[in-house]
Amino acid sequence: MDLRPNEQQSMLRDSARRFLGEAYDFDARRKDIVGNPSPGLWKVVTDLGWPGAALPEDAGGLGGSVVEYAILMEEMGRSLYVGPFLSTAICAAALRSAEGPRASELVAQIASNGAKVALAHGEPGGRGFFDRPTAVARGDGDGYRISGRKRLVHDLAAADFALVTAAIADGVGLFLVTPDISGLARRDYRAIDNGQASDLELDGTPAELIVAGDAAQRALDDGFYWLSIGLGAEAVGIAEGALSHTSDYVGVRRQFGRMLSDFQVIQHRLADMFVEIEQLKSSLLGAMSTHGGGPLERMRAALGLKVLAGQVAAKVCGDGLHLHGGMGMTDEMPISHFYRRARVLEAQYGNSDYFLAAYARLLD
Amino acid sequence: MDFSLSPDERAFREEVRAFLRERLPKDIARRHARGYHPPKADLIRWQVILHEKGWSAPGWPREWGGPGWSAIQQFIFEDECALADAPLPSPFGLKLVGPVIYTFGSDEQKAKYLPKILSGETFWCQGFSEPGSGSDLASLQTRGERDGGDFVVNGRKIWTTEAHFADMMFCLARTEKSERQQDGISFLLIDMNDPGMTVRPIATIDSGHTVNEVFIDDVRVPGRDLVGEPGKGWTYAKFLLDNERTTNSFVHRSKRDFRRMMDIARAAQADGGSVLEDEAFRRRAARVEIDLKALEWAVLRMLSGEVPDPSASASALKLKGSSIQHEILDLAIAAMGPDIIPFYPDTEQGPGDNLPFWTPDEAPGLMAQYLYRRAGTIYAGTSEVQRGIIYKQLSRR
Structure with a gap:
């Protein structure tokens, strides 16, 4: 060890x-998040090989x-990155788990061609990642057609394709859908953290089956594992960034004739x-350690x-916001952006209550 | 990064487990599992068994009679001991003064004291805190006047754990004049059998006897029992406290306590089901387990040298560790319900009072432990002192 x-x-x-720190400092980021995320940053991120950093070399990744x-x-958390990196990574994990030639081809597109992928899984009225999809897929010749509604599809506007979950005869299926295809009503909007999300109405939308049944459930569980590691790591960066900005602020702000940082x-x-x-960083290590472990151990972590x-x-961003006083409430202070991202992160794919209940069910 | 134990480390875990299965006396394990402070006889019996195996001082290098284990091996050993309900050996000789003696002591001190710490022949206590010097330890008033080559020591020590059965005390006393209050303190080794040493028990919240007040009256300490240089005692005391950066996470003990709490909750009945089936209780327990698992990795991070700021991280371990310890015991007594109210005497250790008619098996010892462990956020630097240390480190960044 x-x-x-x-x-x-x-x-x-x-x-x-x-x-x-250089290409995406706070000012550059503010320009970037006005309107749609700039494709320029994604190109550089792709050139650096980041989308394939943890993907196998034979798929064109860096083998990390x-x-x-x-x-x-x-x-990325530390710099409050906004863009399709996490969504793509979750989909890449699900596709790797799904195996098969078509899934491998898509993984290669992510690893080497900078393909951006969105996961269309959550639905209106849903609470989190483990809710069963009510959207339905029906066979139609060689392919399928999906009908149903998908909510809070992160990063769909920028995505090259979407992975859509839907109920089929033997459980759940994972389907490939092109976002601008016919038979699809779509509303793009921004989230409070300046991220982008979309709602979808699918009405007999043509879809290609990637994986079904138990294998699809395993693919979703793998997706959840990478989602949790991704958000866990991002949360470390966000919280450290917020602490650093807050330490700096209370070190210069004077009240009652003293620096705020002089008050115990x-x-x-x-x-x-x-x-x-420190707790969060340690929990992240613990979760990473289960990567090669059994499914139950990995799910718990x-x-x-x-x-x-x-x-x-x-909590950390909330405390940071409070310690910035009135200034923290303004859009121009980074802490207000850290706090908004933290709030979204907490609710994303299900909030802490939702996942704590899931953890509690596995307690023995 | 490599997250897995090596084949050697896994084999080591099996070896420790087998040893504990074979050699840990059942009565000692049972008494310890109940949560009472182990009596001296238990501590000695267990340490003699460990010493025969060469395992009585997990942290010591081979040169001084330790097993020379890596940090991970020590972690595994302590983890297995806790899971098997082995009592924690008295830390004052093994964990605290032993390393100070082999690092700063004279050859004579090493030869005289170390072997008997290993074998369990000599028990030690720590003479640091004083009535007026708790969190602000460096303000201590105990004096050692020079008289020829000796020191004549006078003062009062308090919260002295196990002083009533210790043979020796390591003691901080002011021996030199100085400007800074941290300077001028010497680290002295004192024989508890000296007629000038008076031990008075302090009755504590758990109705047990663990801590004492020690009066030191004109006790003559020969110069050969001064550790290192005179006036440098604060440095050695800091070394001693820093040496055990992960001990005060209480992680191994808390893992064991968590299992015990779950057993209590599984057995306790409420509304026709077990307490553990109660949704609100399960969620509380789940939240604590999440923190407990993170704490374990925090300790492993520290042992791996992965933390950029060990002093701040050690304080974080103590803050989280002590609060998790409280939360686990809070859950345990929540599961027990009204059964925590009676006073259950430790009947194995003396006649005691009458037990109530109805005494659930898990009840004796639990509340005594619960009450005694309240000290977790107080000793070895209160939570407020730990926060002060963390801020000091943060402000240097």
């Missing part, structure tokens, strides 16, 4: 931090592991933020991490 990153992993972290993926997500009540609050981040990620990010 050695929990230190190896030399390549450290280099990846350094270069990601440097690149995002869940560790490389987490390093990138953490740095402020110091202890910063210390508590640090303690929560992923559920625990998602609970902590949401709660710690929201």
